Amino acid sequence: MTQTELLQIITGFLGSFGFAIIFNIRGKKLIFTALGGFLSWAIFVLLKFLTPNEPIRYFLVAVLISLYAEILARLLKTPTTTFVITSLIPLIPGGSLYYTMSSAFSGDVTQFLDKGLYTMQLAVALALGIVLNSAAVKMLLKTTEYFKHLQKKQPK
Numbered sequence: 824m825t826q827t828e829l830l831q832i833i834t835g836f837l838g839s840f841g842f843a844i845i846f847n848i849r850g851k852k853l854i855f856t857a858l859g860g861f862l863s864w865a866i867f868v869l870l871k872f873l874t875p876n877e878p879i880r881y882f883l884v885a886v887l888i889s890l891y892a893e894i895l896a897r898l899l900k901t902p903t904t905t906f907v908i909t910s911l912i913p914l915i916p917g918g919s920l921y922y923t924m925s926s927a928f929s930g931d932v933t934q935f936l937d938k939g940l941y942t943m944q945l946a947v948a949l950a951l952g953i954v955l956n957s958a959a960v961k962m963l964l965k966t967t968e969y970f971k972h973l974q975k976k977q978p979k
Contacts, residue, residue: 828868835864835913843909852905855895859910863888867914878948881914885952893960907953916945 839860843853863884870880892906919942926935 889956
């Protein structure tokens with residue numbers, strides 16, 4: 824890991840911390856949201872060694888951070904979105920969106936379409952990772968609840 828990547832990870836922590844303050848998150852939840860930003864960018868950087876494909880890395884990080892958020896939400900009795908949104912702040916494809924819009928305003932249609940499609944891939948990868956993880960957790964909880972219900976009906 825390079826010094827630049829380490830600085831990026833620390834900046835991910837600080838960025839998530841700042842957004843958590845803006846979203847009025849207090850106490851230990853504030854630290855856990857900032858830690859989520861740290862983890863999201865650290866995982867993103869480490870996944871570079873597994874795959875150079877950025878959209879896949881975005882997807883995998885979204886799944887893992889969504890799982891982190893689901894666990895914390897249950898432990899701290901807080902909505903999952905509190906942790907998901909602030910933890911994934913470092914992954915917002917701002918640079919890609921900037922280059923998309925820059926191409927649009929300069930009139931370079933080919934570059935605009937290329938950058939725009941790439942930005943959409945990143946955004947969809949994030950959204951898909953969050954949605955799939957959320958659906959899996961809900962299914963797991965419903966299944967567990969169902970089996971507990973069946974167990975109560977069993978004669979002793």
